[in-house]
Amino acid sequence: MSEVTITVRGEHEARVAPERATIRVSVxxxxxxxxxxxxxxxxxxxxxxxxxxxxxxxxVVVDWSSKQLSVRAERPWSAEGKRLAPxxxxxxxxxxxFAEASELSVxxxxxxxxxxxxxxxxxxxxxxxxxxRVEREVAAHAVAVAVAxxxxxxxxxxxxxxxxxxxxxAGLIAPAPVxxxxxxxxxxxxxxxxxxxxSGPSMDYEPDEIVISATVEARFLAR
Numbered sequence: 001m002s003e004v005t006i007t008v009r010g011e012h013e014a015r016v017a018p019e020r021a022t023i024r025v026s027v028x029x030x031x032x033x034x035x036x037x038x039x040x041x042x043x044x045x046x047x048x049x050x051x052x053x054x055x056x057x058x059x060v061v062v063d064w065s066s067k068q069l070s071v072r073a074e075r076p077w078s079a080e081g082k083r084l085a086p087x088x089x090x091x092x093x094x095x096x097x098f099a100e101a102s103e104l105s106v107x108x109x110x111x112x113x114x115x116x117x118x119x120x121x122x123x124x125x126x127x128x129x130x131x132x133r134v135e136r137e138v139a140a141h142a143v144a145v146a147v148a149x150x151x152x153x154x155x156x157x158x159x160x161x162x163x164x165x166x167x168x169x170a171g172l173i174a175p176a177p178v179x180x181x182x183x184x185x186x187x188x189x190x191x192x193x194x195x196x197x198x199s200g201p202s203m204d205y206e207p208d209e210i211v212i213s214a215t216v217e218a219r220f221l222a223r
Contacts, residue, residue, distance in 0.1 A: 010146025154222035
């Protein structure tokens with residue numbers, strides 16, 4: 001047995017506590033008079049905006065944004081099947097990113113009782129720096145698993161050291177050819193990040209750990 005091509009897969013995952021929480025809040029008003037509805041929703045949105053900016057100044061909120069006023073009109077139908085006078089709906093959406101879950105809970109407890117306020121989703125996430133660092137570490141561990149697995153196969157076959165030929169995202173390595181690919185190996189890692197619920201952000205003030213995982217496929221020559 002001169003040499004053998006060994007193809008393996010390496011996986012690794014890390015669980016990290018969320019560092020940030022981004023929440024969406026909507027302020028809504030409706031009525032028969034457009035100008036009155038617009039004025040009321042702007043009046044209702046102002047204390048919400050002030051409560052966010054005040055926390056931004058103290059560092060509790062690290063980022064926030066407010067969308068432009070949205071206004072629409074609908075003409076409902078009566079029980080007799082006749083179109084009634086228009087009803088106007090106005091809304092302002094705001095998002096805020098909190099640094100602490102406890103501060104988020106306190107703020108939501110306050111604003112959720114205010115007139116016209118609807119609390120929406122919460123998205124738990126990491127800072128970009130932490131996310132990049134953990135992804136690099138997880139990818140390196142996944143490659144190490146693939147190397148160890150390939151070496152175990154080679155040892156079981158009575159062969160010696162292994163030499164990398166190709167490393168790629170899961171599913172991207174083509175079937176092995178008759179001769180190994182020449183040239184330097186390609187280095188890529190398939191990264192996946194989860195935040196507990198795959199269906200999207202949810203209202204949860206005690207979030208699950210964020211799962212960051214990597215899966216690689218690798219091909220080696222064992223002699």
